Amino acid sequence: MRVMVVGAGLGGLTLAHGLRRAGIDVVVYERDGASGRPQGVSLHVDDRGASALRACLPPGHVAMVEATTGGPRERTLTLAEVDGEPVATGVRTSDGIDGRPRPGRQVDRPLLRAVLLTGLEDVVRFGAELTRFERCADGTVRAWFADGRADIADVLVGADGVGSAVRRGYLPDVRPVDTGRRMIMGATPLRAVAGTGLPDLIGDIAGSAHIRGTTMVLGVLRFSQPPVQARRKWLPTLHPSAVAGIEDYVMWALPTTRERLGSGAVWPRAEELTADLPPFLRSVVAEAWRDATVALRIGTIPPMPAWPAGSVTVIGDAIHLAPGFGGNLAMLDARRLCAALVEANRGRLGLLDAIGDYEDTMRRTSFPSVGAKAGA
Ligand SMILES: Cc1cc2nc3c(=O)[nH]c(=O)nc-3n(C[C@H](O)[C@H](O)[C@H](O)COP(=O)(O)OP(=O)(O)OC[C@H]3O[C@@H](n4cnc5c(N)ncnc54)[C@H](O)[C@@H]3O)c2cc1C
Structure with missing residues (x-):
């Protein structure tokens, strides 16, 4: 299985680590350069984010994050x-x-990002802005980038934040509201x-x-x-x-x-x-x-009706916005989608069933206004 992740933010990088550790071929395309944009100095990481990091990152990375948090x-x-x-x-x-x-x-945000990028140097392609994608007849997805690059994979994951180009192409009716x-x-x-x-x-x-x-x-x-x-x-x-x-x-x-x-x-x-x-x-x-x-x-992104699962999916701010804990939800999505794709890769679940299961759980738990609480 080959997975193409768009966006090297909290969700995309957590997912990339998890997939790589499970032996799944993964590539991450990131619009910005390696130094990124300022996104605040610190992040409140709760049980959802912490358990996702523990599940997806190599032990040395987890130990580094845990050694440098603030107190409870x-x-x-x-x-x-x-x-x-x-x-x-x-x-x-x-x-x-x-x-x-x-x-x-509390976690220092630039430090967390640097930890997440460590070990993925050969996986993350910087300066690559996704402009469009197309689902092919054989089930794969082809994507094009502003610098002329193109790539093909079995699964395309939009981890590209609130302005998500993947969401705009895949679920055009889902729109953030200011x-x-x-x-x-x-x-x-x-x-x-x-x-x-x-x-x-x-x-x-x-x-x-x-x-x-x-x-x-x-x-x-x-x-x-x-x-x-x-x-x-x-x-x-x-x-x-x-x-x-x-x-x-x-x-x-x-x-x-x-x-x-x-x-x-x-x-x-x-x-x-x-x-x-x-x-x-x-x-x-x-x-x-x-x-x-x-x-x-x-x-905010209002809750949306379910859509049929396909070889394109979305995680984090690309699909739900949660002021104050969006990073935790992005990492939680990464953990859940990673587990689903690993099941599919091992042949225990069809690929679209695995993606559909992830999306059902995400829709049910990441929109507080529909009455469900997000859990690990
Ligand atoms: C100041 C501040 C403080 C915050 N504090 C907290 C907090 O304490 N706790 C918490 O849980 N959350 C917090 N958040 C929210 C949290 O930062 C987001 O919810 C989280 O970053 C979402 O992760 P993500 O992976 O979905 O998207 P992002 O981290 O936004 O990553 C998306 C990535 O996709 C890239 N991208 C976008 N478009 C494209 C494209 N077309 N092609 C390729 N790449 C693209 C972007 O450059 C970016 O690197 C805070 C946010 C801010 C701004």
């Missing part, structure tokens, strides 16, 4: 200001209900705000402040092991630049709207939005790594 994050503190100092006035459990996060750990909500996200070196009292107050869990109409969410990533040491011990093939200069930091998020965000540079908007917050919160934004500040558009 199972609660969110409500933060307020008393006499200029940060205080906790309440606590909310991360139970995964009604859009609340599930328990998990909710108008936006999230500014950034990160600040821990050392720069150590004196505010915030990092000690929050510890490894999350904090949320709602003060004078502005909401700010914060979390500290203290690497469980120094990444340089962890690389030496668990994944020496990881490029040294992936761990060079990494330090503990505070990640922060500011929910806002399309209108309030406007256009232009993002970090100055964050500074304006936090102008009425107490100094200990303002300093988190003031001391941030400015280039790492990004604005996330919050979209």
